[in-house]
Amino acid sequence: MSLTSTTTLATMKNTSMASLLVPLCLCFVLLRGASGLGGGSCDRIDRRIRALEPTRRVDSEAGHTEFYDERDGQLACAGVTAARITIQQNGLLLPSYSNSPRLAYVVQGKGSVGVVIPGCPETYQETSSSSQQEQEQEHDERRRGGRRGEERRRSSEGEESEEGQEETSRRSFEQSIRDEHQRITTVRQGDVVAIPAGAPFWVHNDGDGALVAIAVYDVSNNANQLDQTSRRFRLAGGQTSSERRREGESESSESETERGGEESYNILSGFDTELLAESMRVSRDTARKLQGRNDKRGNIVRVRRGGLHLLRPATERVTDEEMMRGANAGAAAAGNGVDEALCLMKLRENVADPMKADLYTPNGGRITVLNSQKLPVLKLIKMSVNRGVMRRNAILAPHWNINAHAAVYATSGSARLQVVSSEGRRVFDGELRRGQMVVVPQSFAVLGSAGDEGFAWVSFQTSDDAMNAPIVGKSSALRGMPADVLANAFGVSREEARRVKFGRGQELAIFSPKSGDRRDMLAAAA
Amino acid sequence: MSLTSTTTLATMKNTSMASLLVPLCLCFVLLRGASGLGGGSCDRIDRRIRALEPTRRVDSEAGHTEFYDERDGQLACAGVTAARITIQQNGLLLPSYSNSPRLAYVVQGKGSVGVVIPGCPETYQETSSSSQQEQEQEHDERRRGGRRGEERRRSSEGEESEEGQEETSRRSFEQSIRDEHQRITTVRQGDVVAIPAGAPFWVHNDGDGALVAIAVYDVSNNANQLDQTSRRFRLAGGQTSSERRREGESESSESETERGGEESYNILSGFDTELLAESMRVSRDTARKLQGRNDKRGNIVRVRRGGLHLLRPATERVTDEEMMRGANAGAAAAGNGVDEALCLMKLRENVADPMKADLYTPNGGRITVLNSQKLPVLKLIKMSVNRGVMRRNAILAPHWNINAHAAVYATSGSARLQVVSSEGRRVFDGELRRGQMVVVPQSFAVLGSAGDEGFAWVSFQTSDDAMNAPIVGKSSALRGMPADVLANAFGVSREEARRVKFGRGQELAIFSPKSGDRRDMLAAAA
């Protein structure tokens, strides 16, 4: 429903929605060149939208991925693809990158995510022989003297030069530094993680149960110059071990999901083994392992060797600010103030905490908006997210999305939704239940009501500053027009027109259910 | 013809055109992702362009809409659709919004336009019992104390709470405020009005004759993520009452114009009546009226009940500045400085006033340019407008549009135009007469001469800072090259090359006719 994303903020602060519309000038600049995509794809949507379930599942050693049917029409119209990923306990989602940026919402569980921003420094560093104390000392040294300290240290080791200078530094590395890598982000239920196009990432489930996330890829994003599929370029792993189809999925598809299937190998496997070995200065045997042609574990593997040893700060869940300070020091050590902007960009934000809701209607529910004003990396991703929770029988106010499509995923409960096209045709009228997804196209009108168990959803929108226009209620379209215009337009009395305009008073986005339901609702409320 | 839009300014100020080219860097950023559209659509234009007349007409109770054939090829190439709207005296064009931004030029008449910017405050407010004096007092109060004054006043009314807090505020509203809505803009002949994508608007003809406007929709705009048609989402009104086709229009079209036709209802009609009634807190009977399934008046209705009561300042035509100050007070009252940028954006500008012409050639004519530097909302719309008037037999200098297509509509008189494609092929050679439209595609060369009655036009361009390059005259392409290069290129003498370069001296954009015509012309001049 995208639903009041911004409307929301406005209400809580007793300001107008307009403060959130201001970035319109900018955000339109940032919008996707989506016209190309929408070209013909949204035509089909005029006929019928249906609640989507995943149609294809790819099993791996320690988890599975379920793909939503991207040929359904509504996902193509929105220019997105979607998948639900389940990582079993101690499972590792192997590193890959895509030509499209993506946003993922953690539906359940916790884990560690490493997003590698190409060109950024390895700010988590561990020296081999050094004690913790020495590490800190070294850290201070680097903080003061940049990399010079490190180099001085290395050169003082006075190693023999066997194969030229680069060999020396390699040896030096191998001995003084046990490992170094880019920062690691911890995630848990309710977190949104942003992954830019072309940036590889991996995920490790270090929690007690399964880690489940719903991911949406914005394939019509300007950052994607390739084609209208979300391709995964895997840096590791072999052919996927098994694949089960659902619902009579045809075999002739050439979509990405297909590519993600049985014919897919990691990109290293495409290189000549000898050339790869030489380029990496490793043995042919190691290169062959990297290519993983005989690896049957699939895309999600079980971590062996007594768990994954990840270097990171001691506290269970450090704040991003803390991590950024650490990264900052590293970046500063690189003698480079500029790169902090991107290298230190926060990639995660929690949208489930009720205390952080942007809109809250006591008898209706709440909505949390995550746009580029809250998480600047979304300016790059050009997407935004809404998280909504509605009480039983509460009403989702009629509205339309001004500048974005919305892919709505139900995380719990259910809602009855109606979506209306430009001809006034009802293209969707049905229930959206937990695990299902539906697209509400730009400009289409939507109205809904939560089921008896309430309704919770996460909505992925194809603009980093998605806006919507409520039809009734506070700051709505009808409220903005003179009562006399409405009276003449609808052929009603002026008094009726005023009731239409002001019937919902100051309510916004999520309306309380009718009085009869209210007692039940209050009883049901936590 | 887009025609020297900017060139123009340069001349008058004796500066170069370059000051207008500077925003190139920026404006390219803002350009439409038009490549998607242009993909194949402009191929057809290589064969032949013709002067377009409307091909389809939809009649309503108090006016009619004439659509230009969007399947002609040239409009598709430019990525625009066009329609001419006629509203009879006291007619009301019902509120609707579109997935595309649009610009309209008022060819004739006057009226009131209400553009609702979703999320902006209702800055025109009228309290029920208050006299004019009280209103002003209240206005001052709000100006000083923000909305707090209003709320204090409401709460002091001490109403009984029947159905909870929101009910109270609704009642309070109904009694203290007779009506409130967003600002209303008056328009008259020669005005350009900009309507952003997703923003609903309505128009009332409060003049003495018909109100006629030509509207162009930029469907390939980045703001449109939906598809390559300009869809109208109507907020009110029923099925259109009648429709007449012209010129053998085929029945199989699935274009927007079709959708705007007999099968179209307003978006509220697509919702379940009961759910709609509940969401608005109105009776089922009222909801049914809103859905308008039995309304046969069409899209333009006759205002009844003794005219439209519109709350607005006393002066007939207030300046936008005055209106903005008013709105400003309201916005400021909302305790929010940021939202003024968009909410207060001027949406109208007059381009017909001869005193405001940017280019004036005494014996040739004048051009008025309206780009985003003059009307900032055009940055959002990504379109611009030229208004031109040529004397009889004056010459439209040969030129090409650098960064935009131009849809040229003749408002009076006629001109002979020639348009030339990349192969040097003349794709258009004919007259453009009052009421006709022709597209001059980006990069295509154009040259013309006004007819015996002169020529007046308005040109809609698909960039908010459209530029063109004159081939000869001041600041022209040939002027910018060494005479010796031209001599060798054209195989002429150096002296001939200099005549080619300097033949038109300092003339720019509109050239005076040849001497023989001049006497007539001077006689004809006002």
Added chain:
Amino acid sequence: MSLTSTTTLATMKNTSMASLLVPLCLCFVLLRGASGLGGGSCDRIDRRIRALEPTRRVDSEAGHTEFYDERDGQLACAGVTAARITIQQNGLLLPSYSNSPRLAYVVQGKGSVGVVIPGCPETYQETSSSSQQEQEQEHDERRRGGRRGEERRRSSEGEESEEGQEETSRRSFEQSIRDEHQRITTVRQGDVVAIPAGAPFWVHNDGDGALVAIAVYDVSNNANQLDQTSRRFRLAGGQTSSERRREGESESSESETERGGEESYNILSGFDTELLAESMRVSRDTARKLQGRNDKRGNIVRVRRGGLHLLRPATERVTDEEMMRGANAGAAAAGNGVDEALCLMKLRENVADPMKADLYTPNGGRITVLNSQKLPVLKLIKMSVNRGVMRRNAILAPHWNINAHAAVYATSGSARLQVVSSEGRRVFDGELRRGQMVVVPQSFAVLGSAGDEGFAWVSFQTSDDAMNAPIVGKSSALRGMPADVLANAFGVSREEARRVKFGRGQELAIFSPKSGDRRDMLAAAA
């Protein structure tokens, strides 16, 4: 290979690549709305990429143009077209403009290029009777007093007014100014020249041998609203004299290359001769010559009349800074500070000078990056260039292009290249030899090794700030991940994972060949 463009800089300065990633936020904004194009075009690329040779050649009087087959799939995927232009000694490439921006690399020779930026002042001026001394004096005067000095001078000549004011100024022009035009840029081997969309340009070979350039047109650029072909709009010249086809090129093509063929005339030829003559105030006979219908010299003509007389500073190769100061004075004279930004924009930069290399590996080679940070006009063009030189058997590090396609043209030597798609399929595995071109699509992985004669190339990328991600080596994807993640991902020991990460030590982009080759290489080095 696009090849480490930016990576490079990072290394040499011992900073991270990140400083070069920062403009990501901005550059994505500037990216092409390429989704439209890529739509289906890149699908074909999954099957096979091949090294391209020109397939069609158009001969002219003093040179010829060779077009690369734009229907091959890989050029369409990248959204570019390419041509190699050869201008014989004293040949003149006639002025033309295009709907697409382009970048050209001078492979061989030297010449003069005039790019006319529409609307910018003619800053190279020569008065007819004035001696050099007078010219300088006049220049000073203009510098001080703007154009007023010039006008004062003209009016003091007290000419008779025959046909009104503009006639006077024309005469005045003809007598006081022998010629004036926009600046001329000298180019030589290794220069890159940027030509914005819609800006006409001409080239004169004033060197001792042939001038050869490879040009790439970015047809999917946002600046192009027309269609997915790079159309040439020629301002002069006639039908091309001859055309030879190669490799069974079919006759049915309707592509631009076709249009550039025998059916093409200059745009002036498309106008009515009489109207053209009148618009230019030249004789019908001169107009007919401009239209060039009988001109058989083609697109590149031989300069006659004792060479081309070009007004310009005395020094053989003035710096752009010097030229810009000159232009500056002119622009300032126009009383206009703003337009300097675009009018004075540098359009040329040398990328062949080894001393200017951004990356240099003693045993490997060097890369010079030209992006919008070095040449700001590239922000407008939305392209960038890499120039690379590799020693024999050196290794092109495995990497992928993050945000751009790369069209790689081999200028000398050869390399074995492997390109891998998302499924791990090797879509290209072959040699790229001098004169051949290959496209490395966005996200696709590439790895290569130079042949026995080394390898030199120029890579045109479809982003003004193209970035790539190395897979191994310094600042690489694998280096950014914890060794334990790699160990589990690849199923190797932790020690092997560390070798994979650190095997190439601090090497970046171009790796030295294996030890066995090194002696040869050192011997071969200059």
